[in-house]
Amino acid sequence: MFSTAGRCGALLAVVALMLVATVTPVALGTRVTTTKSGMGVDGFAYPKGIIRLTVKSTEKWQYQPDGIILPAASELQVEAAKEGNKWTLHNGDCALTVTSASPQLSFQFSCQGKPLVKATASDNVEALPEVNFTFPAARTMYGLAEHAADLPLRGDAVYEMYNTDAFQYPINSTKALYGAIPFIMAYSAAATSGVLFLNPSETSVRINSEDAAPSCRWQPEVGVVDLFFLPGPTPAKVQRQHASLTGATVMPPYFSLGYHQCRWNYMNTKDCLSVDEGFDQHNMPYDVLWLDIEHTDKKKYFTWDKYTFPDPKVLTTALASKGRKLVTVKDPHVKREGGFAMHEEASKGGYYVKDANGNDYEGECWPGRSSWPDFLNTRTRNWYAEFFHDDRYPGGGRDIHTWVDMNEPSIFNGDKGTMFKNAMHTLDDGHTVSHGTIHNAYSFYSIQAVYKGMVEAGGAKATPERPFILTRSFFPGSQRYAAMWTGDNMARWDHLENSVPELLSLSISNFPFCGCDVGGFFFDTEEELFVRWMQAGAFMPFFRGHAHLDTKRREPWSYSPASQPIIRNALALRYALIPYLYTNFYHAHTKGNTIMRPLFFEFPEQEKLREVQNTYLFGRAILVQPVAQKGATEVTVPLPAGTLWYNYFTGEMATGGTYTMPVDLNTIPMFLRGGHVVPMKLRLRRSTYAARLDPFTLFVALNAQGNSYGDLYCDDGTTFEYAKGSFVHRTFSFSESTLTSSSFTTDTPASNGVFAVANAVERVVVYGYSGKVSKVVLTTAHNAIDMATELDFEQVGATVIVRQPKVLVAADWFIAFENE
Numbered sequence: 001m002f003s004t005a006g007r008c009g010a011l012l013a014v015v016a017l018m019l020v021a022t023v024t025p026v027a028l029g030t031r032v033t034t035t036k037s038g039m040g041v042d043g044f045a046y047p048k049g050i051i052r053l054t055v056k057s058t059e060k061w062q063y064q065p066d067g068i069i070l071p072a073a074s075e076l077q078v079e080a081a082k083e084g085n086k087w088t089l090h091n092g093d094c095a096l097t098v099t100s101a102s103p104q105l106s107f108q109f110s111c112q113g114k115p116l117v118k119a120t121a122s123d124n125v126e127a128l129p130e131v132n133f134t135f136p137a138a139r140t141m142y143g144l145a146e147h148a149a150d151l152p153l154r155g156d157a158v159y160e161m162y163n164t165d166a167f168q169y170p171i172n173s174t175k176a177l178y179g180a181i182p183f184i185m186a187y188s189a190a191a192t193s194g195v196l197f198l199n200p201s202e203t204s205v206r207i208n209s210e211d212a213a214p215s216c217r218w219q220p221e222v223g224v225v226d227l228f229f230l231p232g233p234t235p236a237k238v239q240r241q242h243a244s245l246t247g248a249t250v251m252p253p254y255f256s257l258g259y260h261q262c263r264w265n266y267m268n269t270k271d272c273l274s275v276d277e278g279f280d281q282h283n284m285p286y287d288v289l290w291l292d293i294e295h296t297d298k299k300k301y302f303t304w305d306k307y308t309f310p311d312p313k314v315l316t317t318a319l320a321s322k323g324r325k326l327v328t329v330k331d332p333h334v335k336r337e338g339g340f341a342m343h344e345e346a347s348k349g350g351y352y353v354k355d356a357n358g359n360d361y362e363g364e365c366w367p368g369r370s371s372w373p374d375f376l377n378t379r380t381r382n383w384y385a386e387f388f389h390d391d392r393y394p395g396g397g398r399d400i401h402t403w404v405d406m407n408e409p410s411i412f413n414g415d416k417g418t419m420f421k422n423a424m425h426t427l428d429d430g431h432t433v434s435h436g437t438i439h440n441a442y443s444f445y446s447i448q449a450v451y452k453g454m455v456e457a458g459g460a461k462a463t464p465e466r467p468f469i470l471t472r473s474f475f476p477g478s479q480r481y482a483a484m485w486t487g488d489n490m491a492r493w494d495h496l497e498n499s500v501p502e503l504l505s506l507s508i509s510n511f512p513f514c515g516c517d518v519g520g521f522f523f524d525t526e527e528e529l530f531v532r533w534m535q536a537g538a539f540m541p542f543f544r545g546h547a548h549l550d551t552k553r554r555e556p557w558s559y560s561p562a563s564q565p566i567i568r569n570a571l572a573l574r575y576a577l578i579p580y581l582y583t584n585f586y587h588a589h590t591k592g593n594t595i596m597r598p599l600f601f602e603f604p605e606q607e608k609l610r611e612v613q614n615t616y617l618f619g620r621a622i623l624v625q626p627v628a629q630k631g632a633t634e635v636t637v638p639l640p641a642g643t644l645w646y647n648y649f650t651g652e653m654a655t656g657g658t659y660t661m662p663v664d665l666n667t668i669p670m671f672l673r674g675g676h677v678v679p680m681k682l683r684l685r686r687s688t689y690a691a692r693l694d695p696f697t698l699f700v701a702l703n704a705q706g707n708s709y710g711d712l713y714c715d716d717g718t719t720f721e722y723a724k725g726s727f728v729h730r731t732f733s734f735s736e737s738t739l740t741s742s743s744f745t746t747d748t749p750a751s752n753g754v755f756a757v758a759n760a761v762e763r764v765v766v767y768g769y770s771g772k773v774s775k776v777v778l779t780t781a782h783n784a785i786d787m788a789t790e791l792d793f794e795q796v797g798a799t800v801i802v803r804q805p806k807v808l809v810a811a812d813w814f815i816a817f818e819n820e
Ligand SMILES: *[C@@H]1O[C@H](CO)[C@@H](O)[C@H](O)[C@H]1NC(C)=O
Pocket: 120, 121, 122, 130, 131, 132, 217
């Protein structure tokens, strides 16, 4: 992942290897043809039937972003069968035909003989790298994140991709936002496929009218045609194929799944400590306190304001004593101030992006006159990474993590709020390339540098820890290093409502670790909106409250006493779900799954769910529909057919179809999916650290056959040792009236038995039990002798609660229900 070798590189290689089990040697692609005007057409095959096709000049060098496609994604030899002006590239069950009929090249990607994608491009070197796509087997297109728009792509609209610092952005808009994933998923119940168009220049995609087969016109401004065709055939498979190319999500440090408290700005150490105290006084859990730009000495990052934060260790030590963390913002712009080490080194060392005249690029940002590191080259990334090292970052250490804002990059006096397109970057091989050519990928390289710096910060002798990084701007590959959030939203009901489709779009475009500013960044948040946003945030992979400098204080206890217990309930529910969420992240990280899943994605055979965008699966087993309407007294939830659903709070069972339920301010429409076990920690604590030894409650939601299955993954939450097998992974399965706890056996690598957990199970809750229970018997093995113990239980209707089995969550045991 990094071109420098060493501990960190080797370690990351282990992580990358986990994703793709077999690594065949890299073979070159196959030259399919060279067009009359000198365009080379090359084909490459990747595992799982994926085919890549590039069209670029054979005469002049052209930029292609480096390091985004995983090296572990091996290139297989393509068989090219020539037939006149038509060639067919085979890869397993899939094939790509290339037809050259000057001035046009046309492509058809088919799997098992079914045409999935048809595309046309120009064969002329002077033409734009434009491609028209049609998806003949599909019905609806999704993707092109990031947009504050509906989840399905809308016809007769142009989706812009040009990473930008969008100020007070409107919703239901296809204007460019902070990040770009040039990817489309084309769905129907019969066949879902995907296309990734790896070109980081300013791009617009016109979605044609919705009347015809889904089609679009994709227009990058410059650069090469570089297409990846993903065969599916299901949405979940397209997602995993996408992750096999650009990487699965980063494995989050455990604490980062807790609640984060941010504000522009917590003003000084005392203010911070009182916010921290406030959570404890109000019995509200949180894990991370954040510092925005004002904590620095005049917006020079990696420094501290000497009056407001004279000794940062006071703060980190106080937080760490409760197991909590600090995140500080480190934006990529560098203040041009004599004597500032970062600036002095950058200008002397030639680390800055250059303007068209070859001088350091200068622009205005938070600190005033600024320049930007040229993250496109390894030399600059290695230099920048050093600023995270413990010997360079005052007050640093493993309890401080990183927020990277403004990395589009945002430039106040630039062009479209960013760098002029004629600014120049220098690549490792010495080529220079204009900013316009690389723009959308700039933030990817900035985050690579941050990740490297943080992993190696403790020095060669320290055990590396997983960094937590939040990035505003992103491109494919950024998900390997960081979480993202949707930038500067507003405290409005429609922004709350739209945040779900926006995050779902990101989630199925391979950015699982996503969230939005809870409460809305701009403007004051009315109490009801704040409560609803905290409830929604509890079901977002990244959960952070944040607010603009001009807003009223908004810590979760700032509203009326009546709202406090409701907000506390939302926080408590989030914390209860973290073991389940972490388990889902492990699957996402190792297999390329995602976390938030639209209904069509999880139930692809039910095409009528394809427009649903406010109801979703949070992981595999929980369906949620956050309330986003002011004054709501009732909501209607579309429950997918063919599955039993259980109201989490009451155990009430519902079959598929629209489900109408009354809601008050305390209601979160949340359902357990029949057939799934959800491990939770129900005791209210101050932080994930404080809950680490707590016992589990296992929720067992039965399907129509009376079965259920689920798992629980635990590791140290901090280091990379899990990649060597230091974890505990358990399965819980319920069948024939018996709940069995056993080891999860199909991990690669398998557990090495080094890591242990001592948590007990304090409760088992079974939903949907059809018999009348007369006796519950626990069987454990002691020295190979089975011991049977009768357990306390209570049955109300179809809900059975078994109390205090007091078994270890990591031990083998079974609990059998006997009927009257
Ligand atoms: C794409 O389609 C448009 C019409 O919709 C056409 O004008 C354009 O030439 C096509 N481009 C390519 C590369 O096929």
